Amino acid sequence: MSGLILISIMSGIALNLFPRHDGVVVELIGQQRLDPIIHASGNTLQMCFNAPVEWIEGTPLPIWINRVAADSSSVTVEFDQLIVSADWALSGDSMAMIIFARAENEILLPPVAWQSPPVPPDTSLWSDSLVYAALERGEGSPWLVDFDCIVIDPGHGGRDPGAVGGSGSQEKDRTLEISLMVRDLLRIRLPELRIVLTRSVDEYVSLGERTRMANRNRADLFVSIHCNAAVNRSAHGFETYFLSRARTDDARAVQMLENNVLELDEVSTVSDDPLSFLLADMAQSIFQNQSSHLAGSIQNSFTSTFPVRRDRGVKRAGFYVLRGAFMPAVLVEVGFISNPEEEQALMSLDFRFRAAQAIVESIVEYAGREN
Ligand SMILES: [Zn+2]
Numbered sequence: 001m002s003g004l005i006l007i008s009i010m011s012g013i014a015l016n017l018f019p020r021h022d023g024v025v026v027e028l029i030g031q032q033r034l035d036p037i038i039h040a041s042g043n044t045l046q047m048c049f050n051a052p053v054e055w056i057e058g059t060p061l062p063i064w065i066n067r068v069a070a071d072s073s074s075v076t077v078e079f080d081q082l083i084v085s086a087d088w089a090l091s092g093d094s095m096a097m098i099i100f101a102r103a104e105n106e107i108l109l110p111p112v113a114w115q116s117p118p119v120p121p122d123t124s125l126w127s128d129s130l131v132y133a134a135l136e137r138g139e140g141s142p143w144l145v146d147f148d149c150i151v152i153d154p155g156h157g158g159r160d161p162g163a164v165g166g167s168g169s170q171e172k173d174r175t176l177e178i179s180l181m182v183r184d185l186l187r188i189r190l191p192e193l194r195i196v197l198t199r200s201v202d203e204y205v206s207l208g209e210r211t212r213m214a215n216r217n218r219a220d221l222f223v224s225i226h227c228n229a230a231v232n233r234s235a236h237g238f239e240t241y242f243l244s245r246a247r248t249d250d251a252r253a254v255q256m257l258e259n260n261v262l263e264l265d266e267v268s269t270v271s272d273d274p275l276s277f278l279l280a281d282m283a284q285s286i287f288q289n290q291s292s293h294l295a296g297s298i299q300n301s302f303t304s305t306f307p308v309r310r311d312r313g314v315k316r317a318g319f320y321v322l323r324g325a326f327m328p329a330v331l332v333e334v335g336f337i338s339n340p341e342e343e344q345a346l347m348s349l350d351f352r353f354r355a356a357q358a359i360v361e362s363i364v365e366y367a368g369r370e371n
Contacts, residue, residue: 040083048074147221147367149194150186151214154179155226155258155331158204163229165343171227172202174346178334179225181356182363189364211325221294221366222329223359226258227346229338236339237310238355240298241331242291254315254333290328293369297362298332305358309335332359 036047043066067078154175156162162171176199183195196217198210214222228239241254295314303311312333334355335342345351 043079043082045077045079045083046074047076148192149196149217149219150221150223150363151196151198151210151217151219152179152182152186153198153210153214153222153224155224157199157202160204163227163337165229165337165346166233166340167343167347169337169343169347171229171337174227174334174337174352175225176200176202178352178356178359181353182223182225182359185356185360186363189360190367193367211329214329215326219325219327221363222325222327223363224329224331225359226331226333227335227337228254228333230336231338233338233340236336236342237312238299238302238306238335239312239315239333240295241315241333242288242295243316243325243329258331287328290366291330294328294362294366295330297365298330298359301358301362302334302355305354 036049039046039048065077066080067076069076069078154172156170156172156175158172160172162175164170179197180200183197186193186195194217196213196219198213199205210224211222228235239254292314299311299314302309335346335351337343337346
C-alpha cells in the first residue's frame, strides 16, 4: 500500500486521503460518529461538520489535489479534475467516515513516498490468502479452487432486534430460524462443507465481529440473512445485495437501516486501522463478480420457489457487515417484515423452510461452479 499519504492529523479528527486508480478515498476518524454534510461540485468536495475542526497546515499534497482548506466547521478538497460522484460509508471498527470521490477521468497516480510511516494493518490473518496475493499483484482473484467453508450470518440478535413487524415479529428471530435451516440443509447437501454461524442463539454480535469470524475461519463465502422493512407498508418482495456504493435511494435506505446497528456497537471496538478497512473494500471489489453471480442465483432461486412474490432484483449497497469480509459476500433480504402479509409469511415454518431451501440451492450451485 505504498500509495497512501498521510495528509494531516487534526485535533479531534484525523484526515487521510487514499488514492485509488479511479479517485480518492477521504477518511475522517473521530472519537464520535461523524455526520458531515458532503457536497461535490465541479472539482471541489466540501464536507461540513457540526463540530469544530482544526486543520494543521504544512503537509505536502499529492499532485492531483490542488488544495485542501479548512475553516472551523468544514474541510474543502479541490481536485485537479471534475468530480463525477462522491459517496460515503462508515468504516471498519472505527468511528470513521470514508468518502469516495470519483473523478471524471482516471487519475494517474504518480509514485509517492510515505510522508510518515503508516501503522501497518494486522495482516497475520490473511497474509497467505488468495485475496492478499491478488491485491499484491493488483488483479482480480480467480474463482476459489476449494469451497470448504461458509459463514452464515443471521442478521441482528440480542439487544439489536432488527426491524419489527406490525404484529411484533422481530427480524432477529426470523433471521436466526432461517439461518439454522440453511445450516441443516447444507449439512445434507454438502456434507464436506464446514459451516460457521456468526450466532446460533439470540445474542448480540457486533458487525465487525461477524466478518472477523469469517476471516478467521478463512471462509470461502459469507451469506448474511435479513428481513427488509420500509415506511411504506405495501413494499414487498425479496432482494439480494452485494457490496458496493449504493446506487439508488431505495438501496441507500436499506443500507441505512442495516448499518444502524453501528450505534449499538461498543466504543471499545474502535480501532485505528484504516488500512485494513481500505484493503477490505478493495477485496470486496475483487470479489464483486463472484458476489454478484451468487446474488443473481439467489434471486433466481427465490423466483422459482415463490413465483407470485416480487423479485426486487440484485442490488448494491455499502453494507457495513459485508465490508470487512475477505471473501465473496452477499446479504439476502428474504421479505418485508413491515408488510403485514409478508410478516405472516415470515412467521410460518413452511415459508421459512422454502426460503432456506432456495438459498441453499444457490449455494450448492455456487459451490459446484467451475473455475
Ligand atoms: Zn437487517
